[in-house]
Amino acid sequence: MSILRTARLKKWIDERVPLEDIRAFLSSKEVPRHRHSFWYYFGGMTLFFFAVQLVTGILLSLYYQPASEHAYESVRHIVNEIPQGWLIRSLHAWSAHLMVLMLLIHMFSVFLMKAYRKPREMMWLSGVVLLLLVLGFGFTGYLLPWDTKSYFATLIGSEVPKSLPLLGSWGVSLIKGADYIGEETLIRMYSLHVIILPLTAVLFITFHLLHNQYSGVSVPVGTAETKPAVPFFPNFAYRDMLAWLAGFAVLIALATIVPRDLGEKADPMASAPAGIKPEWYFLPLYQTLRIVPSNLFAVNGELIVNGAVGILIALWALIPFIDRKSAKGLKSPIFTAIGICIILYLAGTILAGYFT
Amino acid sequence: MVLQYVTPVAEKAGARQSVLVGQSGDFAEGSVKIVRFNREPVLLIHTSTGQFRALSARCTHLGCVVQYQESPVPHFGCNCHGSQFDMNGVNISGPAPRPLPPYRVTLSGSSIYVAKP
Ligand code: HEM
Numbered sequence A: 001m002s003i004l005r006t007a008r009l010k011k012w013i014d015e016r017v018p019l020e021d022i023r024a025f026l027s028s029k030e031v032p033r034h035r036h037s038f039w040y041y042f043g044g045m046t047l048f049f050f051a052v053q054l055v056t057g058i059l060l061s062l063y064y065q066p067a068s069e070h071a072y073e074s075v076r077h078i079v080n081e082i083p084q085g086w087l088i089r090s091l092h093a094w095s096a097h098l099m100v101l102m103l104l105i106h107m108f109s110v111f112l113m114k115a116y117r118k119p120r121e122m123m124w125l126s127g128v129v130l131l132l133l134v135l136g137f138g139f140t141g142y143l144l145p146w147d148t149k150s151y152f153a154t155l156i157g158s159e160v161p162k163s164l165p166l167l168g169s170w171g172v173s174l175i176k177g178a179d180y181i182g183e184e185t186l187i188r189m190y191s192l193h194v195i196i197l198p199l200t201a202v203l204f205i206t207f208h209l210l211h212n213q214y215s216g217v218s219v220p221v222g223t224a225e226t227k228p229a230v231p232f233f234p235n236f237a238y239r240d241m242l243a244w245l246a247g248f249a250v251l252i253a254l255a256t257i258v259p260r261d262l263g264e265k266a267d268p269m270a271s272a273p274a275g276i277k278p279e280w281y282f283l284p285l286y287q288t289l290r291i292v293p294s295n296l297f298a299v300n301g302e303l304i305v306n307g308a309v310g311i312l313i314a315l316w317a318l319i320p321f322i323d324r325k326s327a328k329g330l331k332s333p334i335f336t337a338i339g340i341c342i343i344l345y346l347a348g349t350i351l352a353g354y355f356t
Numbered sequence B: 001m002v003l004q005y006v007t008p009v010a011e012k013a014g015a016r017q018s019v020l021v022g023q024s025g026d027f028a029e030g031s032v033k034i035v036r037f038n039r040e041p042v043l044l045i046h047t048s049t050g051q052f053r054a055l056s057a058r059c060t061h062l063g064c065v066v067q068y069q070e071s072p073v074p075h076f077g078c079n080c081h082g083s084q085f086d087m088n089g090v091n092i093s094g095p096a097p098r099p100l101p102p103y104r105v106t107l108s109g110s111s112i113y114v115a116k117p
């Protein structure tokens, strides 16, 4: 296209949609530079892997069949017969791991930088919702291949909330769609995985990004800016894309060198095989349930763990309102210490759950 | 309204009260096999004294299907979190909170039927 034609097209669009305003809006945000700037990449990385999930997920959905008699065969068909099918599936599975990892790094880095303080409380809240949604993606996607491991892991995972009073057993039957893991469960998981969760996630991501665009990027309390801030667009966006390229290289390498495997087809009447464990990001819950005795002070151990997890997530969501000091622009070392303790606990239980 | 729609219907139509699981010749003395009772896996135990007994094969912890293990002493083990049950289904170790519920076995000729107690 000649320069003249491009300019004419731009003018044509501009008369209808204010492109210049959008550009100005994007470059109005500035990314400060200081010794913690490195951590600003991880939100963008999470977004990138989410986009990969959308693309590969839609591709998988062209062949995947959400019926217990056909699910396993359809995944085998994708892997063995559809050209590049194994790669698409492997990318989807690996990108899920990387997305959770990036999200955790992003979340803990904004926590430690206290970026949740005023005026970004709602960004933090929407971030906690996104965390739960992403864990939901992982849980609901896991059953879809319908192999032995995915079947029993889902069976156990869906029983865990049962001990909660009132809503527990109703909630469990709601996700299972029956009192056993079967056809109804698979369809519900599929609906959650490919319709309900993606739509909700896109909504919250949009909010998260727009809010970020409005309020700009925070500078941690007491950190000096080392260099002048750069405009988000195009300067930082360009760097973001370089990081995405690096992430994509890692993803391709993992997906081709360690392709996602497919076990035996699930048999609900067979004994559970040894070594059933959830994905690494559910190991903290798994390991905690293993440590806490089934009866503690005459109370059901699972009830204690479930209740504690619920309360901790609620507290985690309310951090911006609990940490009064950083809301006033003061340092709050206690919360830094809390964050580090949580990271250590998660890392410890993941390692212990993995190796024992 | 929406809640009613999404709440699963409790009992599936067509679930039978008593299920033919096989012929007595299919089960050697001193063996344990998993048979199907509607949707549920059930342990059919043929004792060395020639009796038939049945227990739910579903671990009372979080619902995995347990496995018959002969050593060191015959028992049922759950691979998911290591619960163990003795041959009467009583939980003897691990996180399982209750015994495996028993089922009723009836013989009609050589046909074996399993039913809810
Ligand atoms: C719109 C977005 C998405 C769509 C349409 C989609 C679709 C699918 C489909 C059809 C499958 C079954 C095929 C298979 O098992 O290989 C699947 C599996 C899976 N999905 Fe997604 N997905 C999406 C997003 C996500 C996200 C965001 C995650 C991450 C946390 C995720 C995690 C998984 C996992 C762990 C599996 C099982 C992988 C396997 O064992 O193959 N998905 N997804």
Ligand code: FES
Binding pocket: A156, B059, B060, B061, B062, B063, B064, B078, B079, B080, B081, B082, B083, B094, B095, B096
């Ligand atoms: S499900 Fe059997 S021990 Fe947990």
